[in-house]
Every structure is written in C-alpha cells, then in structure tokens.
Amino acid sequence: MIVMILPYILQANVLENALEKAAATGVAKSRYWHLLLHMPSDVSEVDDPAFFLAPGGKCDAEAELNATLAALYNETRFDDNATGCRFPARRAWLQETLGLEGLPELHCSAYETLVRKMDPQSVTLVFSSAHINSPASMFGHTFLRIDSSYESKMLSYAINYAAGADPDKENGVVFAVKGLFGGYPGFYSLLPYYEKLKEYRDTEQRDVWEYDLDLDHDEVMAMIRHIWELKGVYNWYFFFDENCSYNMLWLMEIARPDVDVRGHFAYHIIPMETVHATEEERLVRAKHYRPSKRTLLLAYEKVLDRRGETEAMALADGTLTPGTVLNDSARDTQMKRYTLEAASELAEYRLMKGAVDKATYSERFHAILSARASLGKGEKLPVATPRNPDEGHRATRAQLGTGWRDGHPYQQLGIRPAYHDLGDSDIGFMPGTQIEFLDLLARYDQDGAAVEKATIVSITSIAPQSAFFKPFSWRMHAGWDQNFISRDTLFSMAVGAGVAAGGTWGYGYALAEPELFVTDKGYGALKTTLGLLFEVGGGSKLAAEGGYRFYADGMRQWTGRVEHTSRLSQNNALKLAFDYTDKTAGAQRSFTAEFVHYY
Amino acid sequence: MKKVLVSLAAVAALSSAAFAGVNSQTGCGLGAMIIKDDSSALMLALQATTNGTSANQTFGITSGTSGCKRMPLVMNDRAAEFVASNMDQLAKEAAIGGGESVDTLAELLKVDDKAAFAASLQQNYNSIYTSGDVKMADVLDNIATVEG
Numbered sequence: 191m192i193v194m195i196l197p198y199i200l201q202a203n204v205l206e207n208a209l210e211k212a213a214a215t216g217v218a219k220s221r222y223w224h225l226l227l228h229m230p231s232d233v234s235e236v237d238d239p240a241f242f243l244a245p246g247g248k249c250d251a252e253a254e255l256n257a258t259l260a261a262l263y264n265e266t267r268f269d270d271n272a273t274g275c276r277f278p279a280r281r282a283w284l285q286e287t288l289g290l291e292g293l294p295e296l297h298c299s300a301y302e303t304l305v306r307k308m309d310p311q312s313v314t315l316v317f318s319s320a321h322i323n324s325p326a327s328m329f330g331h332t333f334l335r336i337d338s339s340y341e342s343k344m345l346s347y348a349i350n351y352a353a354g355a356d357p358d359k360e361n362g363v364v365f366a367v368k369g370l371f372g373g374y375p376g377f378y379s380l381l382p383y384y385e386k387l388k389e390y391r392d393t394e395q396r397d398v399w400e401y402d403l404d405l406d407h408d409e410v411m412a413m414i415r416h417i418w419e420l421k422g423v424y425n426w427y428f429f430f431d432e433n434c435s436y437n438m439l440w441l442m443e444i445a446r447p448d449v450d451v452r453g454h455f456a457y458h459i460i461p462m463e464t465v466h467a468t469e470e471e472r473l474v475r476a477k478h479y480r481p482s483k484r485t486l487l488l489a490y491e492k493v494l495d496r497r498g499e500t501e502a503m504a505l506a507d508g509t510l511t512p513g514t515v516l517n518d519s520a521r522d523t524q525m526k527r528y529t530l531e532a533a534s535e536l537a538e539y540r541l542m543k544g545a546v547d548k549a550t551y552s553e554r555f556h557a558i559l560s561a562r563a564s565l566g567k568g569e570k571l572p573v574a575t576p577r578n579p580d581e582g583h584r585a586t587r588a589q590l591g592t593g594w595r596d597g598h599p600y601q602q603l604g605i606r607p608a609y610h611d612l613g614d615s616d617i618g619f620m621p622g623t624q625i626e627f628l629d630l631l632a633r634y635d636q637d638g639a640a641v642e643k644a645t646i647v648s649i650t651s652i653a654p655q656s657a658f659f660k661p662f663s664w665r666m667h668a669g670w671d672q673n674f675i676s677r678d679t680l681f682s683m684a685v686g687a688g689v690a691a692g693g694t695w696g697y698g699y700a701l702a703e704p705e706l707f708v709t710d711k712g713y714g715a716l717k718t719t720l721g722l723l724f725e726v727g728g729g730s731k732l733a734a735e736g737g738y739r740f741y742a743d744g745m746r747q748w749t750g751r752v753e754h755t756s757r758l759s760q761n762n763a764l765k766l767a768f769d770y771t772d773k774t775a776g777a778q779r780s781f782t783a784e785f786v787h788y789y
Numbered sequence: 790m791k792k793v794l795v796s797l798a799a800v801a802a803l804s805s806a807a808f809a810g811v812n813s814q815t816g817c818g819l820g821a822m823i824i825k826d827d828s829s830a831l832m833l834a835l836q837a838t839t840n841g842t843s844a845n846q847t848f849g850i851t852s853g854t855s856g857c858k859r860m861p862l863v864m865n866d867r868a869a870e871f872v873a874s875n876m877d878q879l880a881k882e883a884a885i886g887g888g889e890s891v892d893t894l895a896e897l898l899k900v901d902d903k904a905a906f907a908a909s910l911q912q913n914y915n916s917i918y919t920s921g922d923v924k925m926a927d928v929l930d931n932i933a934t935v936e937g
Contacts, residue, residue: 345896553920555880559884559914560915563912564914567885568886
C-alpha cells in the first residue's frame with residue numbers, strides 16, 4: 191500500500207518544492223514568463239482559453255505559472271496529450287529556471303515528428319512588398335522562415351500569422367473593416383516555404399525580400415518549442431497593431447529575450463518597420479531578393495525586341511505554334527530562347543488570371559517548354575535587384591515649411607503617421623504607389639492658424655502599361671482640403687481611374703476623377719488630370735500635375751502643381767513646390783519650401 | 790467566382806493553406822496553380838489590408854501527395870511532395886537548363902553533380918515531361934529512368 195502511494199507523495203513533494211521555489215524567486219514576474227504568455231503587462235494578448243491552464247490565466251501570470259507546474263507534475267497522459275507535450279517551451283524553461291526534478295517522462299511523438307521534419311537550424315525574416323495596383327498591400331507582409339540543414343531554402347518552413355477569414359467569401363468592405371478592428375481570429379500556421387513563394391511571389395506577384403537572422407541553434411529551438419504551443423491558438427486580429435508582423439516579434443523575443451523589438455512600436459505596426467527594428471537590434475546577418483513573376487516578365491520585356499514580345503504573347507494565347515518560332519532561321523537563337531521562356535511565364539500568368547482553362551494551358555505550356563528545351567542552355571535572364579525596402583524612408587513623416595501665398599508669407603507644419611505618397615522618394619518603394627492615413631497639415635499666415643489639409647485616407651496606384659501588362663491606374667481620397675473653388679477647407683471625396691505609361695525615366699498618367707465636395711448643399715465635380723513624374727537620380731524626383739475641374743453647376747477650375755523633392759538621406763528630404771489654383775476670387779499662386787523628415 | 794475544386798484527399802494531407810484572396814490547389818500535374826478572381830476597384834483598395842486565409846490554419850508540415858498516383862518506384866516522400874507542388878516551376882527550369890527548384894530536387898534525390906543533373910533534365914526534357922497531362926509520379930519515375 192505504501193509502495194503504491196509513495197510515488198504520489200513524492201510527486202506532491204516535488205511539486206510543493208517547485209511551487210515554493212517559484213514563489214521565492216518570483217519567476218512569474220520575469221520577462222520570459224510574460225513572453226511565453228504573450229503578456230505585454232498584466233493581460234495576455236492570446237484570446238483562446240485553450241492557451242491557459244489556470245481559470246484566470248489570461249490576466250494572472252502567477253496563477254498560470256502555478257497551474258502549469260501542477261499540470262506538469264500531475265500528468266495523466268504521457269503522450270501527445272500531456273501538458274508537457276502541448277507546452278514544450280514552458281516545460282523546458284521552467285525545468286531549467288527552477289531546476290525542476292522528477293518531471294514525468296513523456297513521449298511527444300507529434301512534436302518530435304515536426305522537429306525532425308523541420309530540422310530547425312536558423313531563422314529568416316521574410317518580407318513581401320507591394321502588389322501592383324493594390325497600394326493597400328504596400329504595408330507588405332512579414333513572416334518567419336525556419337531554415338533546415340538543407341542547402342535549398344525552398345525546403346524551409348514558413349511561420350505565418352493571418353486572420354482566419356476567407357476574403358473570397360466575404361464582402362470586401364466587411365473584410366477590411368473586420369480586419370481593422372479585430373473581427374477575425376488570427377492564427378499561426380506552418381507551411382513549406384515553396385507554398386508561400388507560390389502565394390506571394392507568383393500569384394500575388396510581390397517581390398520577396400529575405401533577412402537572415404543571427405540566431406543560433408538553441409535560440410531557434412526555443413522559438414520552435416513556443417511555435418508548437420501556438421498551434422491552433424487564436425488571438426483577435428487587428429490590422430494596425432496585432433497583425434502578422436507584430437506576432438512575429440514575440441517569436442523573435444522568445445528566441446532571444448535580451449532584444450526588445452516590440453519596444454520599437456507604440457500604437458501601430460507596419461511590417462517594413464519590423465524589418466527596420468530587427469536591423470536596429472542587429473539581428474540581420476544577410477539579405478536576399480527574389481523577384482516576383484511580374485518582375486521577371488518585365489525583365490523579359492527588357493531583353494526582347496518588339497517582335498519577341500508579340501511572339502511571346504501569341505504563343506501564350508495559342509495563336510502561334512512554338513514550331514514556327516523554332517524554325518525561323520532568320521532569328522537569333524538567344525532571342526528565340528527568351529521568347530519561349532517569356533511565353534511560358536505568360537501562359538502561367540494567363541492561367542492564374544483565369545483567362546485560360548487548365549487543360550488548354552497544360553498542353554500549350556508543355557509545347558512551349560518542349561521547344562525551349564531543344565535550344566540548350568542559353569544566357570541567364572538578367573534581373574536587376576531593386577533597392578532594398580530597408581533603404582526606404584521610415585513610415586512616419588513630419589514636414590516643416592515656409593512659403594508665400596499670393597505674396598503673403600506663411601509657415602506650415604505637417605505630420606503623417608503613414609506611409610508614402612508620390613512625392614516621397616521611391617527608393618525601397620514601388621514607384622507610382624501611394625497610401626496615406628491621417629495626413630495633417632496646418633498653416634500659419636496673416637489670418638492666423640488654419641488647417642490646410644486633413645486627409646483621412648488617400649490611395650493612388652499609377653501602374654504603367656507595358657507590352658505584357660495592361661493595368662489601369664486609379665486614385666481615391668477622402669478628407670478635408672483646399673481644392674474647392676472657394677477659399678474654404680472642405681471635406682471632399684474622389685475615386686478616379688485612368689491609364690499610365692512609364693519607364694526608367696519615370697511615368698506619365700491621365701485620370702478622370704468624379705468628386706464630391708461637402709458644402710452646405712454638396713457639390714459634384716469631375717476632374718480631369720494629367721501628370722508627369724521624372725526620376726532625377728539619387729532617389730530625387732520632379733513631379734508635375736495639371737487638372738481641369740468641371741463643376742456640376744457649370745463652374746470651371748484649373749489647378750496645377752510642380753514639386754521637386756531632393757532626397758538628402760534615407761530619412762530626410764527637401765521639397766520645393768509651386769501651386770496654382772483657380773478660385774472664385776481669382777487665381778491663387780503659392781510657393782513652398784519644406785524640410786521633410788521621416789522617423 | 791471561380792473555385793478550384795480541391796480534392797478532399799489533398800486537403801487532408803495539406804491540412805493548411807493560407808491564401809489571401811486566392812484559391813490554392815496542390816495537384817499532381819501541370820497547371821496546379823491558383824486561379825484568382827478579378828477584383829473590383831474597391832476590392833483593390835482594400836485588398837491585403839487584412840491577411841486573410843481561406844482554410845483552417847493548422848501546421849502543415851507536408852504539402853501532400855495523396856490523391857496523386859502511387860509511384861512505382863520507391864522515392865522519398867519529400868521529393869514527391871516537392872515535385873507535386875512545383876510541377877510547373879520545375880518544368881520551366883528543366884526546359885531552361887537549371888534553377889533553384891531543379892537544384893532543390895537534386896538535393897532531395899541526393900544527386901551530387903547538380904550542373905550535370907540540370908543539363909540532363911534539359912536534354913531529356915521530352916522523355917521526362919512526356920505530355921501536358923503528365924503527373925508527378927511519372928515525372929519522378931522518368932527522371933529516375935533517365936538518371937539511371
């Protein structure tokens with residue numbers, strides 16, 4: 191009988207000892223325990239009750255610690271269902287920190303299978319940049335990649351955090367709103383990296399940037415143990431703060447607790463900013479670039495002549511057979527190779543767009559590649575690496591300027607929490623894209639201080655047309671500004687569309703924009719706009735835009751702006767601008783010189 | 790809305806796919822790519838604000854080959870998964886004469902001379918990718934035959 195009970199008494203004793211030691215050393219207050227619980231202060235950000243063992247564990251780090259100790263000592267199952275198998279990071283850390291003795295032997299086969307298959311050696315932070323025509327994606331997306339002993343990075347695994355919602359099944363507006371305000375649960379997932387590349391690089395056509403982190407094997411294992419604890423656990427997803435990037439920061443700190451990447455952020459988290467924070471914490475040891483499918487096709491446009499482009503499109507559309515290209519004796523072999531390669535990429539692009547059915551595509555794709563293979567190894571397509579997004583300006587902009595409006599001097603002060611406009615330097619950004627939130631500009635002149643502009647949101651996508659791509663360009667804004675024909679700052683909304691053409695020199699665009707001005711009675715207008723933007727080297731630019739506004743009541747109004755931005759350094763610029771606006775009181779001209787700083 | 794039918798077996802094996810605004814399918818043949826819906830301008834404005842995912846997020850450490858034909862030759866699962874998931878990319882690189890996916894496959898098949906492997910895939914392209922509806926198992930099989 192005694193022999194039967196003895197293990198329980200011993201178990202009770204070791205648990206007792208562990209609890210006493212935990213209380214004496216105050217480990218429940220430690221930074222690492224709070225990291226394990228995702229507790230910035232007293233409340234965990236994890237919303238899933240399954241993540242907690244104590245009834246009030248979400249808000250009580252100490253109760254959760256004691257409940258964890260009790261569960262670890264009183265395991266009733268010793269397989270995958272054991273507490274220690276569900277929480278390997280807690281178990282390992284408590285065992286080490288409190289010198290726990292007599293923990294039961296466990297067989298965590300599911301976890302061990304995962305570790306064996308992942309073979310974790312090092313970690314890379316991956317950033318996918320903007321998707322053309324979708325400036326909302328400018329904020330980018332980040333996830334972590336766990337690298338193995340394999341030389342090929344394609345065999346790594348991606349740890350991703352995303353909202354558990356299907357954008358296909360949701361109304362777009364509902365989807366965005368719920369995503370912004372925590373209407374969806376967010377989950378961590380684990381997928382082979384090649385699947386993520388297909389998703390971001392190929393389907394969404396976003397360039398992928400990789401930042402290898404300087405974490406050693408033990409640190410990586412600490413991260414993996416914790417990732418396992420997050421399997422199937424949800425937090426409410428908030429686009430601005432508790433988003434994909436933010437949740438990666440926890441994992442980095444779990445791996446290396448003496449870095450404080452979360453401390454770099456106050457109220458909103460922009461994915462690229464997490465890269466900046468990671469670099470400031472000196473965690474990045476190497477960087478790599480993977481061009482998107484779109485970038486590749488644009489590179490093919492550069493090496494192909496007009497005829498090659500036409501042939502590539504005809505091949506992809508099935509109006510030209512690969513044999514015709516092969517048997518063209520007058521044609522240079524390398525040009526044939528490029529033509530067929532571009533055609534295969536285009537055929538795949540057509541499939542993704544849903545422009546061709548799978549069976550037709552498969553035959554066409556196969557015929558093109560079969561022809562290409564017969565031409566032997568050729569030159570590798572040259573793809574220029576763009577400037578790394580980490581060289582781009584930081585998200586928040588402050589501007590301080592002085593100028594003259596109709597001969598009267600004024601000073602102005604502006605602040606914009608996020609993120610980028612056409613006038614900001616394009617280094618590290620996709621040219622022609624703009625997304626701004628809460629851009630605020632105040633002016634002080636002979637009449638006193640006034641709000642010049644208060645943008646709620648403004649989005650622009652100037653997407654130049656090319657041989658292979660025919661995107662449309664568009665622009666929308668909502669907020670208070672000085673655009674109306676009177677001298678008041680009025681609320682206006684506009685959504686317009688048009689076309690653009692461009693090259694390495696810059697781009698030009700034409701837009702038609704229906705607008706609504708909110709006055710006491712409301713004014714409708716249509717603005718036609720022509721714009722030109724020249725890249726003048728070193729990340730500086732010269733932009734000119736002219737517009738003609740037709741008001742519904744018959745009024746007409748010319749507007750024009752010329753702006754020169756000199757990039758002084760990554761986060762400093764000098765702006766010179768001239769504005770012309772027709773007003774009911776006559777033409778209004780202003781000249782501004784501004785210093786711009788990003789942080 | 791074009792929905793790609795995902796075979797139940799593949800879902801079971803995939804157990805997770807996270808696609809913002811796209812549908813995924815790991816097939817066994819060419820064209821197992823994704824079909825996107827055409828988005829309205831409004832959708833474009835809002836796209837990618839939230840990173841959405843259309844499936845239950847779990848930990849998919851395999852990308853799945855169930856639903857694919859059994860391979861006559863005993864091959865490693867990892868290679869089978871990789872080829873099933875990257876049929877089109879591999880075909881392109883085999884035709885061009887090399888690339889990251891071909892190198893990855895060489896590594897999975899424990900081929901030492903990657904350059905020779907890539908050259909051989911290109912030379913024997915038509916005996917490996919025999920037709921437009923070739924399947925993963927045949928591709929691996931044919932590679933094994935060619936590499937002998």
